[in-house]
Amino acid sequence: MGARKIYLDNNSTTPCDPRVVEAMVPYFYEHHGNAASRNHPFGWEAEEAVDYAREQVAKLINVDPKEIIFTSGATEGDNLALKGVYEMYSRKGNHIITPKTEHKAVLDTCKRLEKQGAEVTYLDVKPDGLIDLAELEAAIKPNTIMVSVMWANNETGVIQPMKEIGEICAKHGVLFFSDATQAVGKIKTHPKELGIHLMAFTAHKMYGPKGVGALYVSRKSPRVKVTAQMDGGGHERGMRSGTLNVPGIVGFGKAAEIALQEMEQDAERLSKLRDKLEKAMFNELEEVYVNGNVNHRMPHVTNISFKHVEGEGLMMTFNQEIALSSGSACTSASLEPSYVLVALGLGDDLAHSSLRFSLGRFTTEEDVNYAIEAVKKGVNHMRDLSPIWEMYKEGVDLTKIEWAEH
Amino acid sequence: MAYSNKLLDHFKNPRNVGTLDKAKKNVGTGLVGAPECGDVMRLQIEVDDATGMIQDAKFKTFGCGSAIASSSLATEWLKGKTVDQALSIDNMDIVEELALPPVKIHCSVLAEDAIKAAIADYKEKNKVAAEANATA
Numbered sequence: 001m002g003a004r005k006i007y008l009d010n011n012s013t014t015p016c017d018p019r020v021v022e023a024m025v026p027y028f029y030e031h032h033g034n035a036a037s038r039n040h041p042f043g044w045e046a047e048e049a050v051d052y053a054r055e056q057v058a059k060l061i062n063v064d065p066k067e068i069i070f071t072s073g074a075t076e077g078d079n080l081a082l083k084g085v086y087e088m089y090s091r092k093g094n095h096i097i098t099p100k101t102e103h104k105a106v107l108d109t110c111k112r113l114e115k116q117g118a119e120v121t122y123l124d125v126k127p128d129g130l131i132d133l134a135e136l137e138a139a140i141k142p143n144t145i146m147v148s149v150m151w152a153n154n155e156t157g158v159i160q161p162m163k164e165i166g167e168i169c170a171k172h173g174v175l176f177f178s179d180a181t182q183a184v185g186k187i188k189t190h191p192k193e194l195g196i197h198l199m200a201f202t203a204h205k206m207y208g209p210k211g212v213g214a215l216y217v218s219r220k221s222p223r224v225k226v227t228a229q230m231d232g233g234g235h236e237r238g239m240r241s242g243t244l245n246v247p248g249i250v251g252f253g254k255a256a257e258i259a260l261q262e263m264e265q266d267a268e269r270l271s272k273l274r275d276k277l278e279k280a281m282f283n284e285l286e287e288v289y290v291n292g293n294v295n296h297r298m299p300h301v302t303n304i305s306f307k308h309v310e311g312e313g314l315m316m317t318f319n320q321e322i323a324l325s326s327g328s329a330c331t332s333a334s335l336e337p338s339y340v341l342v343a344l345g346l347g348d349d350l351a352h353s354s355l356r357f358s359l360g361r362f363t364t365e366e367d368v369n370y371a372i373e374a375v376k377k378g379v380n381h382m383r384d385l386s387p388i389w390e391m392y393k394e395g396v397d398l399t400k401i402e403w404a405e406h
Numbered sequence: 407m408a409y410s411n412k413l414l415d416h417f418k419n420p421r422n423v424g425t426l427d428k429a430k431k432n433v434g435t436g437l438v439g440a441p442e443c444g445d446v447m448r449l450q451i452e453v454d455d456a457t458g459m460i461q462d463a464k465f466k467t468f469g470c471g472s473a474i475a476s477s478s479l480a481t482e483w484l485k486g487k488t489v490d491q492a493l494s495i496d497n498m499d500i501v502e503e504l505a506l507p508p509v510k511i512h513c514s515v516l517a518e519d520a521i522k523a524a525i526a527d528y529k530e531k532n533k534v535a536a537e538a539n540a541t542a
Binding site: 308312313317347382385387388389 | 417418420423425437438439440441442443444445446447448466467468469470471473474519
């Protein structure tokens with residue numbers, strides 16, 4: 001007990017691959033230059049390293065290196081894409097369309113833009129988490145400038161129909177932005193082939209370092225421009241000022257290179273482990289539900305509700321040894337469960353009962369076996385303690401009880 | 407968030423988990439919270455008719471670790487108290503004993519509500535029973 005620590009929270013952040021760390025180390029001291037210093041070798045070395053990393057990142061998503069803007073992460077990329085496009089294209093219109101299940105970095109940015117005069121349509125999703133394409137198309141108006149849809153959802157792993165969305169956007173001449181944080185480096189994400197004009201992603205979800213990300217901005221057909229949100233030295237072709245995080249960018253490049261080589265085999269191995277975990281839960285526990293479309297989702301993710309068990313309490317039965325996330329927000333001041341699961345139409349009770357397992361490159365079969373046993377034990381323990389499980393077992397209709405809401 | 411050892415102990419080894427026969431006249435049951443809110447507590451007391459003392463207390467809770475620990479602690483405190491003494495248990499006593507963080511104070515409030523609900527149920531039952539005896 002205590003010695004074993006299993007990490008199944010790779011959608012929150014991934015460990016840095018040791019090969020990435022190795023690539024970064026020289027850029028902290030030996031080659032510490034500022035990539036914008038044009039007049040001495042320290043600057044040249046740094047610039048060269050950044051250029052190489054830009055190529056590595058561009059290659060992973062099959063775009064031109066000139067279309068990569070380095071940022072501090074996906075949150076900044078989301079902000080820059082949404083605010084930058086809104087400002088740049090304000091003459092064309094002020095309407096943005098985005099699903100309700102987007103990350104807060106998109107939703108809260110949209111809310112801020114609303115205060116500045118934007119009109120935002122928040123699309124519902126179907127019970128499987130996918131958007132309704134007809135609903136999306138119907139929401140497009142003459143003043144629509146942009147559709148923003150995340151590639152894969154962080155909580156459920158559900159993958160949206162990017163190609164079809166791209167076609168709809170092209171048909172109506174609106175820009176298509178995607179927060180692809182959870183997808184890049186794990187599945188094939190080639191924005192150009194799918195009609196995506198802007199795409200934000202980050203290094204630390206793909207075994208790179210924290211604090212560095214990128215925004216892809218299409219330069220050709222169409223040439224997209226964003227208004228800078230950070231004023232200063234005019235780095236990144238004027239779209240993102242600020243001294244480049246050279247070691248971080250080098251690490252990001254290395255992480256992209258490794259991902260390109262290994263993501264297919266990683267995905268195949270992890271989907272088998274994920275399926276094993278899911279099957280074990282289904283076979284050995286009652287009242288288990290998988291949230292989100294199981295045919296269109298990331299290979300390493302599963303989001304499971306264990307009915308009549310509260311997620312955070314359940315996690316506490318094994319959180320000394322196993323790290324994962326819950327859709328229960330018992331710790332948040334609002335006490336609201338996951339808005340993503342609620343948007344899927346889950347009752348608050350099932351949303352409170354959910355756990356997200358996200359496996360990663362360094363997850364072993366042993367880890368998964370251990371987690372299966374621990375979660376089973378935890379669920380049984382919590383159900384023994386649960387009055388609503390007891391009522392359910394006695395055949396009481398829980399919907400008929402008048403609960404004292406608090 | 408780091409929890410206190412006392413809280414973890416009550417969570418891992420909860421005291422007095424179970425169910426009393428709610429049909430019995432001297433058993434009071436309190437069911438508070440709602441599944442939608444992520445917390446449901448059921449707390450029961452069994453009162454010794456002769457002495458008026460709470461001779462047994464049991465709970466079951468659907469909720470987070472703090473909710474489970476709060477109700478477990480409440481059952482420990484209830485045993486051996488008279489019904490009126492039990493009414494004086496304050497949620498802040500639970501907060502202090504388990505060192506609940508601010509975001510978990512509602513768990514102690516729920517435990518206090520459960521105690522009050524169980525006592526109210528006991529009193530209601532016995533008032534009705536007393537009146538029934540009087541009219542017989």
